Amino acid sequence: MKGLILDAVWEPKPDYTVSDWEKETGKAITGNSVWRHPELEVREKPDPEIKADQILLEVQACGVCGSDMHFYETDDQDYILYPGLTKFPSILGHELSGKVVETGKDVADLKVGDMVTVEEMIWCGHCTPCRNGYPNHCVNLEEIGFTIDGAFANYLAIGAKFAWKIDGIAERFGDEKKAYQVAAMTEPTTVSYNAMFERAGGFRPGHFVAVYGTGPIGLAAVGLAEAAGAGMIAAFEISPERRELAKKLGADHVYDPRE
Numbered sequence: 708m709k710g711l712i713l714d715a716v717w718e719p720k721p722d723y724t725v726s727d728w729e730k731e732t733g734k735a736i737t738g739n740s741v742w743r744h745p746e747l748e749v750r751e752k753p754d755p756e757i758k759a760d761q762i763l764l765e766v767q768a769c770g771v772c773g774s775d776m777h778f779y780e781t782d783d784q785d786y787i788l789y790p791g792l793t794k795f796p797s798i799l800g801h802e803l804s805g806k807v808v809e810t811g812k813d814v815a816d817l818k819v820g821d822m823v824t825v826e827e828m829i830w831c832g833h834c835t836p837c838r839n840g841y842p843n844h845c846v847n848l849e850e851i852g853f854t855i856d857g858a859f860a861n862y863l864a865i866g867a868k869f870a871w872k873i874d875g876i877a878e879r880f881g882d883e884k885k886a887y888q889v890a891a892m893t894e895p896t897t898v899s900y901n902a903m904f905e906r907a908g909g910f911r912p913g914h915f916v917a918v919y920g921t922g923p924i925g926l927a928a929v930g931l932a933e934a935a936g937a938g939m940i941a942a943f944e945i946s947p948e949r950r951e952l953a954k955k956l957g958a959d960h961v962y963d964p965r966e
Contacts, residue, residue: 710860712750713778714796715742715787734854738778738793743786745795747779752798755856755864759813762867764805764823767887769858770895773922775799793853800859801827801852804873804890814867822877823870824890825863827851832868892927899927904935912936919943921953921961933957 717733719725723740735741757763777789778799787793807821817823829849830842837845851857851865871893877886903909910916916932918925921944932940933956942958944950950961 708752708754708861709749710752710798710856711747711800712752712796712798713745713747715745715778717741718743720784720786732794734792734794736792737790739782739786739788739790741786742793742795743781743784745779745781745787747799752860754862757809757811757864759811760866760868761811761864762807762814762817762823762870763809764803764825764858764863764865764870765808766800766803766805766858766860766863767822767884768804768891769800770802770891770923772802772895775852791853792848792850794855797852797854798856798858798860799852800857801850802891802894803858803863804887804893805858805863807870808862810867817867817870817872821870822873822883822886822890824873824893825851825865825871826869827894829855829866829869892923895923896927896931899924899931903928903931909935910937913938915939915941917941917943918953918958919964921946921949921958925949926952926956929953929958930956 719741729735774789778787780788782788804824807817807819807823810817810819827850828843830837830845831847834846849855873886873890876890877883880886880889914937916937918928921929921942929940929942940958941960942953943962943964944953945963945965953961
């Protein structure tokens, strides 16, 4: 198969102390202090082979995240801009949807042909943070498109427990291609959902909501606020195109903060 692979040089900055864990795993906790001279290219790779608890997806849609851009963008010393957990080389892409084309022998709840989206964080389920309900703090965390291969490729092998069927989306839109495109927006939408409702506690119907910045995450916040019954939504954005999108998604008032 073909995959869009980012590679970079492990060259920690002089003032950055590499931990024993980073040395052992080859993962950088603070990527922009370690990875230098990034190179991005399409390469041929063997099709992934699945384990007993995994599924093989034929990727149907994959969004381009800001983090994908920051892997390749660099500072004046040619270090990547992305500041988080990373390991290269890796196939990029983590906002995806796909069709199940193979299932491992232990997979019982998915079958070939199922339409799914998947989680980006590959959590173990056994460590203390996972058992406390914080899988994004997993001590054994992997991230597709960050530390392991992602979805800018023909195929992706992933644990079945990370896959979610998108039958409801397909029924809503009545178009398979559009369903895959919408489902690929699940991951960025859940970023907003987690911030607004899981971590911040949400709001009661009728409350006023302000959204600062209507890029993809902000636009998702507008849509979620509207769906949750906000009494009024005000959005602030400098891009005219994004201000119009915010209105379409439910913002009652949209302002250019420079005015």
